[in-house]
Amino acid sequence: MKNKRMFWNIVEKIETLIDSGAYPPGSRLPPERELAETYLVSRPTIREAIIALEVRQRVEVKTSSGVYVLEMKGAKQDSRPCSAFELTQARALVEGEAAALAAVTITEAELAKLKLTLEAMQKGINADQADREFHIIISNATRNNAVVLAVENLWKLRDTRDEIKNAYKNVCSQSDSDRLDEHTRIYNALKNKDSQAARSAMHHHFNRLINALFAVSEAKALEEVKRKSNETRGLYSLNHLVN
Amino acid sequence: MKNKRMFWNIVEKIETLIDSGAYPPGSRLPPERELAETYLVSRPTIREAIIALEVRQRVEVKTSSGVYVLEMKGAKQDSRPCSAFELTQARALVEGEAAALAAVTITEAELAKLKLTLEAMQKGINADQADREFHIIISNATRNNAVVLAVENLWKLRDTRDEIKNAYKNVCSQSDSDRLDEHTRIYNALKNKDSQAARSAMHHHFNRLINALFAVSEAKALEEVKRKSNETRGLYSLNHLVN
DNA sequence: TGGTGCAAATTGGCAAAACCAATTAATATA
DNA sequence: TATATTAATTGGTTTTGCCAATTTGCACCA
Numbered sequence: 190m191k192n193k194r195m196f197w198n199i200v201e202k203i204e205t206l207i208d209s210g211a212y213p214p215g216s217r218l219p220p221e222r223e224l225a226e227t228y229l230v231s232r233p234t235i236r237e238a239i240i241a242l243e244v245r246q247r248v249e250v251k252t253s254s255g256v257y258v259l260e261m262k263g264a265k266q267d268s269r270p271c272s273a274f275e276l277t278q279a280r281a282l283v284e285g286e287a288a289a290l291a292a293v294t295i296t297e298a299e300l301a302k303l304k305l306t307l308e309a310m311q312k313g314i315n316a317d318q319a320d321r322e323f324h325i326i327i328s329n330a331t332r333n334n335a336v337v338l339a340v341e342n343l344w345k346l347r348d349t350r351d352e353i354k355n356a357y358k359n360v361c362s363q364s365d366s367d368r369l370d371e372h373t374r375i376y377n378a379l380k381n382k383d384s385q386a387a388r389s390a391m392h393h394h395f396n397r398l399i400n401a402l403f404a405v406s407e408a409k410a411l412e413e414v415k416r417k418s419n420e421t422r423g424l425y426s427l428n429h430l431v432n
Numbered sequence: 433m434k435n436k437r438m439f440w441n442i443v444e445k446i447e448t449l450i451d452s453g454a455y456p457p458g459s460r461l462p463p464e465r466e467l468a469e470t471y472l473v474s475r476p477t478i479r480e481a482i483i484a485l486e487v488r489q490r491v492e493v494k495t496s497s498g499v500y501v502l503e504m505k506g507a508k509q510d511s512r513p514c515s516a517f518e519l520t521q522a523r524a525l526v527e528g529e530a531a532a533l534a535a536v537t538i539t540e541a542e543l544a545k546l547k548l549t550l551e552a553m554q555k556g557i558n559a560d561q562a563d564r565e566f567h568i569i570i571s572n573a574t575r576n577n578a579v580v581l582a583v584e585n586l587w588k589l590r591d592t593r594d595e596i597k598n599a600y601k602n603v604c605s606q607s608d609s610d611r612l613d614e615h616t617r618i619y620n621a622l623k624n625k626d627s628q629a630a631r632s633a634m635h636h637h638f639n640r641l642i643n644a645l646f647a648v649s650e651a652k653a654l655e656e657v658k659r660k661s662n663e664t665r666g667l668y669s670l671n672h673l674v675n
Numbered sequence: 676t677g678g679t680g681c682a683a684a685t686t687g688g689c690a691a692a693a694c695c696a697a698t699t700a701a702t703a704t705a
Numbered sequence: 706t707a708t709a710t711t712a713a714t715t716g717g718t719t720t721t722g723c724c725a726a727t728t729t730g731c732a733c734c735a
Binding site: 438473494498 | 689691699
Binding site: 232236239250252253254255256 | 687
């Protein structure tokens with residue numbers, strides 16, 4: 190993709206240099222003219238790149254003095270490490286309560302929409318999409334936007350952290366029938382306006398998920414041990430000597 | 433402050449025009465040359481402004497075609513209306529579960545820190561700060577970063593929406609002793625590692641808050657009715673005729 | 676010797692002109 | 706009428722030039 194405009198490449202390169210520590214925070218970048226020379230582009234192009242970096246809050250340009258790199262605090266958001274287990278536990282708590290709330294506020298229309306997701310999941314097409322819709326509908330049924338926000342943020346966490354995404358992918362696809370059963374049980378509790386049952390069913394749902402995650406995690410750990418063992422075996426093997 | 437560079441002014445003007453609907457989403461901005469003429473600046477300056485808008489995801493520039501304004505969905509996050517009641521209910525649910533979790537994972541050190549906040553609150557200095565610390569410590573005690581995140585996001589919601597901030601301000605300051613009692617009760621439950629009691633105490637805490645919010649809300653509604661009534665009375669009054 | 680002030684070099688800000696490449700619109704032709 | 710060709714539009718980039726603010730260094734003076 191060379192369709193990108195020239196200055197985006199410069200932005201990328203300079204940003205890489207900043208991240209690599211070549212231009213530590215507080216330091217001054219080389220003058221525009223010099224950058225233009227080193228990157229074999231004209232000065233306006235360099236200026237455009239610098240402006241892009243400035244808008245992104247990566248650098249600060251002081252007229253007649255130079256452009257200075259400033260440390261980014263935006264990355265602080267990402268820096269809260271969070272495992273799939275933690276996320277699932279949190280979802281169990283939050284969505285469990287959401288279900289309990291929704292049991293007394295959910296409408297017939299929302300129940301119908303829930304039923305549609307169950308049918309979609311049964312057919313197996315877009316099961317993950319149906320899963321998401323199921324949980325979103327319930328959070329919306331609470332009539333509490335703060336709850337909706339909390340639930341959404343946990344979904345966002347799942348979407349943004351690759352490690353979590355992979356962990357879920359391994360688990361979700363392997364036990365669709367379990368998931369469908371659990372969703373159905375949650376649906377029935379909501380239909381019966383039974384808060385306790387709804388909460389319990391939601392907890393059950395996530396509990397199974399956590400156990401599945403554990404199982405996968407264990408399996409992976411075992412595999413890792415095996416692999417390392419094999420490496421070691423290879424290291425000390427005398428197979429190449431005997432024949 | 434005319435220290436700003438020329439293109440920032442252009443960015444500001446164009447952004448205003450976009451927000452005002454003069455350039456609706458999907459529409460095309462005038463060509464660079466034309467903009468340069470109308471704003472009495474050179475083309476590079478216009479280009480810089482457009483690049484700034486592009487980095488901000490306000491416009492999209494298609495080579496040899498034009499620059500098109502695209503709708504911003506970043507502001508949609510903020511625009512989820514959410515009342516103080518909703519927030520408080522959500523906090524009750526989430527923090528209630530957090531407390532229940534924390535009851536089994538909290539350390540002696542954290543209990544000690546909690547005690548400090550109680551003492552600070554008793555002295556009355558920085559009571560709101562102590563309040564915040566109290567809740568944060570508990571969420572951290574869950575050893576679950578996803579839970580911490582959920583709690584943090586609800587605090588953020590409180591901080592960002594002025595309407596909510598004001599509602600809380602009216603309530604918090606008027607019943608410090610209640611708040612201290614409730615915090616103490618939560619603390620004791622955590623100290624006893626009693627999940628049920630911790631959840632219950634947290635719920636009780638927020639329940640009082642909701643009731644207080646309702647009371648204030650009612651009072652304000654009454655006041656409003658009175659004010660309008662007075663206005664009307666003024667409108668139809670004959671006081672100026674009789675004497 | 677040390678401090679002060681002025682001047683030159685550095686550096687970013689902006690403008691103008693010119694050319695290119697891609698897209699789009701208009702037009703002419705089959 | 707449909708299609709192909711052409712011309713105009715539009716953003717992309719470079720080059721050049723000058724300006725203003727800042728920084729730097731050196732000379733001069735105390």
